[in-house]
Amino acid sequence: MISGAAKLAGVMGWPISHSKSPVLHGYWLDHYKVDGAYIPMAVAPEDLPRAIAGLRALGFKGSNVTVPHKQAIMEFCDTVAEDARMIGAVNTLVLDTEGRITGSNTDHAGFIANLHLSDPSWDPKAGPAVVLGAGGAARAVLYGLIRAGVSKIRVANRTLERAQTLAQDFAPHVEAIAFTEVPAALSDCALLVNTTSLGMAGQPPLDIRLDGLPKTALVTDIVYAPLITPLLSEAMKRGNRTVDGLGMLLHQAVPGFEAWFGIRPTVTQALREIILGTK
Template sequence: MPDSQSQSPRHAPIAGVLGWPIAHSRSPRLHGHWLSKYGIAGHYIPVPVMPEHLADVLRVMPRMGFVGANVTIPHKESVLALADVVTDRAALIGAANTLIFRPDGKIHADNTDGYGFIANIRQNAPDWHADQGPAAVIGAGGAARAVVASLLESGVTELRICNRTRIRAEQIRSEFGAKVIVYDWAQAGNMLEGAATVVNATSMGMEGKPPLRVPMEALAPGTLVTDLVYTPLMTAFLEEAKARGCQIVDGLGMLLHQAAPGFERWFGHRPEVDDELRAIVLG
């Protein structure tokens, strides 16, 4: 007679996070907390995958009991070509961070970064409205594209963007339309004048990265300022914005909120993003 204990893990859904490297990821701690909190028999593990092995790994994961996965650097763009179904928002952003392995064997790719970005603002700045005035986004990489898409979808009527390599910002304008206005990197400080929402969507200011050097004199008190960087939690960018009387939102909440839709799809329970979760993930 088979040992029931040895059989049960085969039926527990498994999800994980794919990246290279992946040891630094906070996602296992985040999802592990939710699994424990809601008493769900499931697993969430880090899956280190070198770029050249990504296609092979994705093919075998469903047969190993995986119901889905998060995707992080450097695979967020590559998985789009390997997925069978790509949501409109993932296609528009040009990257996926959430995969669902469907029962029919197809891989469904989505991007929840924009959802996480907006949900973080709405939780921590409940009086914020997208149409209060222009939004200014610093950066034009994958994270910035998710931010731009979500701000425009939320009702921002004018979106200003600048990037050290201007052509990447120009590409965003060509794809997202006339509401996007491109500024030269040298004019980043001017871009903040009259802005109601300001976002650092670069990695500048992160531990181990160069500082973000953007003049902030034009920031008006009461402006909503947020930084996607969360190591450190209080970046120099947010410190200065706070000193200028701005309303600030740190970047950790975006990480927490973007994880919720995937968890719900994989494990069947909509999780809560609260102070307890923040404390667990910060460790």
């Protein structure tokens, strides 16, 4: 039950029916008995200005933002947080009492929280990290790793120029390497991260051998469909510690929920099972 004073938030995208955010936030609203609602909002690109005006007019506390609006939304923000500027995308909006909008990106925080909580033994200072991919997800991972204290990161991408762009943007912590150089780069690697869609259900496999990866290295994949990707499966067989990608999705939602509804939620096993059970 909600009252006339219910706090409102939601998620904007086009399309939006695939989003797991309403189930995720709905679970927390119910669990913490919050007088509020989280609403999926299908917003076509040409309707984005009116949607922003609608958030203000209706007194929304904020909104998540998903494709294809993560870059376009930045021009409608009164303030763009440093994380969103560095990552180049906004996924969370917070409106103050005057309707002013702050846009931020919580993906980096979700990624790091997932590593720390899933594997408390992970040490950012243990050694170099290797990140596969150079898209938006890679930017969030790089920002998070650097803030966590990882001082040396090698980014590998099939299009080397894209990796070089990241190396320039995140200098001096990041080095760009060709995909063919990955086997050598793994020799002293303490953390291997796949940020590409390779290995996801319906996508080509990730063609990488882990022969040179130290057994002490942690391996993580931001893909969570399937939950155990071929990369994680191979790492497990070798005896490497692994972290799946579902936790990143769940933990990135925590800061927004806290900002909108005034409660910092906890990611639990029950929540994981509910999200995994949704199609």
